[in-house]
Amino acid sequence: MGEKLAYRSIMLLAAAILGLGMAEANAQNGTPLGQYGDWTILTDAAASKKVCFAASQPKESEPKGLNRDAVVFYVSVWPKEGVKGEISIKLGYKAKKGSEATLAIGKDSFKLFTKEDKVFVDDPTRELKLLEALKKGSKATVLATSERGTATTDTFSLSGLAQALQALATACP
Numbered sequence: 001m002g003e004k005l006a007y008r009s010i011m012l013l014a015a016a017i018l019g020l021g022m023a024e025a026n027a028q029n030g031t032p033l034g035q036y037g038d039w040t041i042l043t044d045a046a047a048s049k050k051v052c053f054a055a056s057q058p059k060e061s062e063p064k065g066l067n068r069d070a071v072v073f074y075v076s077v078w079p080k081e082g083v084k085g086e087i088s089i090k091l092g093y094k095a096k097k098g099s100e101a102t103l104a105i106g107k108d109s110f111k112l113f114t115k116e117d118k119v120f121v122d123d124p125t126r127e128l129k130l131l132e133a134l135k136k137g138s139k140a141t142v143l144a145t146s147e148r149g150t151a152t153t154d155t156f157s158l159s160g161l162a163q164a165l166q167a168l169a170t171a172c173p
Contacts, residue, residue: 037160052077055073056156057071058154061154071090088120089112095116096147099144138158140158141155
């Protein structure tokens, strides 16, 4: 029952946050396409432009008990825009203006820029390198700072991400 509830939570969170980046989708139209380890694949064909994405929630978040909205890691695809893997993370709070976040995978570390309550990669070439590191890693840790100066650490499992990205490529060619 816990697994079913976790799956439903991810689906609802992912659908509710579908408006990331360039997406112009109606969140209620998100359709689940599958579960791959700790990652869920969804699509929204009813949007003005078809959107597909993989989403996952952190396995651990620090500090514990912090009052924040849902934290979700996304890899999004917009076929008509030629976007095949935009990485974004919803932090669950507004980030400190002008701050950077760090995404660590094993020994690799990537700087991300913050915009309101999300973080993004600023360069498509670095985004490709980050995607490759994510596919090979076992966990990803995001370090960021809130508008109030609170440092947070969110750790995501990368189990199933490589398969989820393959499914994205098939669902949104």
